[in-house]
Amino acid sequence: MxxxxxxxxxxxxxxxxxxxxxxxxxxxxxxxxxSGGAFDMSVTRGADARAQGWMHGLAVYGETELRWFRTFSLSWRPRYRFTRGDVQVDGRREPVGDEVHAIHPGHLIVGTKHSSGVQQFAMSPNALTGLLSWLESSPPGQRVNNVL
Missing domain, CATH: 1.20.5 (Single alpha-helices involved in coiled-coils or other helix-helix interfaces)
Structure with missing residues (x-):
């Protein structure tokens, strides 16, 4: 041959x-x-306004946690798990500079504190409203850590 x-x-x-x-x-x-309750959400471990480090993914609501899966991965296991009482949301802002091209169009950036090291979420305004509602609707006796 x-x-x-x-x-x-x-x-x-x-x-x-x-x-x-x-x-x-x-x-x-x-x-x-x-599986229901899924939305596009990008995450970064950096706290500054830079395009580098943003990862696109899909967030899926669970009963007590938000599971985040990378878009370009074949893994069925979530990369990050955000437990309802352990996520603290702090402020929102529009993307600036090169961030505009690093995340989905129309998404807002939200500062967050979590033990995983993720410091910012990027999501649509409707998804942010849903996330804040989900965080606030925790069962009685659980702490809620969202500040906006």
Whole structure:
């Protein structure tokens, strides 16, 4: 078999793998979103207004925690878990500078304190309203740490 056949076969194999990867990402995202209470949310561990460090993801509400999954990952385990009583929300702002291009259009940036090291969330205004409502609706006796 000539060398160029091996190259064509190898290229075809790589293309098939890439298509399977994209299909896997799409199926995973759809199945996570079907569980209900899912919205787009980006996170960063940095506290300053820079584009570097932002990660796109999907946040899914649970009964007592908000689970955050990276968009470009095949893992079924959340990257971060934000327990309702341990999340402190502090202020909101519009993205500035290069941040405008690092997060989804129309998203607001919210400062947060959490043991995971995540210091900022970026989400739509409607998702922020839902998050604040979810945090405030904790069962009696649990502390609520949202300040806006």
């Amino acid at each position: 000539p060398l160029w056949w091996w190259l064509v076969d190898s290229l075809l194999f790589v293309v098939v793998l890439l298509v399977l990867l994209v299909v896997g990402l799409l199926v995973r995202g759809r199945l996570l979103a079907r």
